[in-house]
Amino acid sequence: MGEGERYEEFAPPEALRPFVRLLWTYAAPAPTGGVQRIAPDGCPELVIDLAAPYEEEGEDGVFRPQPSVIFAGQLTRPMAIRPVGAVEIVAAKFEPDGARAFLGRPLIEATDLRLDLTALLRGFTAPSGDPAGQAAALADCLETLRRAGDWRIDPAVRAEVAAVEREEQGPSLSSADRRALQRRFRDRVGVAPRTLRSVFRFRRIFDHALGQDADAASWLEAGLAAGYFDQPQMARDFRRFLGCTATEWAREQMELARQLASQSYKPQG
Template identity: 25%
Template sequence: MNYQTFQPHPDLQALVNCYWTLEVPAEKDAQKQRIIPDGCIEMAFILGDDVKRYTSEGEFIIQPRAMVLGQTIEPFYIEPTGYVNTFAIRFYPYGFANFVTIPIKNLVNKETPIELLFGEKDGNALEKKIIEASDSRERIGIIERFLLDKMNEKSTIDSIVKSTIDALLLTNGSASIGAILKGDLSKRRQLERNFLKQIGVSPKQLGKVIRLQTALKMMLNKETENLTNIAYESEYFDQAHFIKDFKEFTGINPKKFLGNESMALSTLFYK
């Protein structure tokens, strides 16, 4: 696997986490790969062979070749049909809402073709330019011009949503929403509405994903193999809560995670 990341233009740094590319040679017996929620929304362009996304044990769809993957709150499997070559943009949780007018909650747990988000003319033109570009740097230039043109200058990130996300990131997802809002119930209702509009999931769900990321990184970097210590360092109430959340978002328990062939791609992204 050849996985690389690139930093965005300064004018987009508040909204775009990074650009990434992934190349994997075709394999005769390619393994399914389990994809774990990471709290981000991504725009992806499949430049190689088709990729399957399983909707059940034996059923799958072919992913659109130019798509936006919304927030995911449950794991899913993908499987390459041959050579993997992907270029993608990873947005911060609140970032992608600044480029579209539809509710972000409509994108949750699925892939949406970009022509449905930006119109057939603009979507197809962008896809064509990305495909015909000679390298990653040229593709980054194309997508940055597109995003800067699409950005509505009047739109601003909702201050309550952003401050909540900042607090969740600062505390690795452990901060309670009540504490962030200092018990103001009217703000909480407003926050819930705006989160669904701008992020696509609830603040509680996003906090759980961010906290799980902390635990996954500890496991993958082999900081400790003791699940109790991982739960404590990741601010879980106890080991049982850690295991419950882990299984909810990955589909397996922590002891089966490391060394699992279906986790190779997710492991690469999280390291």
């Protein structure tokens, strides 16, 4: 990490664990200002900028400031951001199917989008420079919303998500039941099961490769360990999800992008 940079993760309170995978905080007092590519990981997130919000590149190539409070839906294509000042963030990473009640609308409507939730969390405060305090403040906020909203999980969708993440086949269903489950899956997750399986496989590359020398051989070894058949198949997913090659990403990425990619992402039991 750079000087003063920090990244920390916190387990959510018991009542939130069916919905929230983890809480995390990040700070970079003097970021480089370089463009960072954020890798998909299969989980939507609530991200609160306590300092200067990042700028995000639009489809027209223009960078514009993000809102200070965003809901980031599932990613299926590259997202490029850059800092414009000191960074301090507190965020909640939801389970893949855990944000439906929080958002109050189908997750498919948030896929590849960053929704402005500033009004929903108006008045939220968190202590500057206190990661544990920031995570606790966000947990308290989410718990208040959970109690007011009667959040629930769809057991069949949760079972399908778990099977996809473990690289297993879901339960045997009739064609009609399978189509109905796929509709509910897209509503609660934001992508189809096949797409989520591809994201999970892509995400496992980072668990194997980061921390090693980022040469072509180490990335290929990581890709094979993650379940890819060969280098061209892995390269296609790097272009699809990050818009660059593995070695380009490793050479260019720093700060928040690298911290998020470095998170352990093991199947949840």
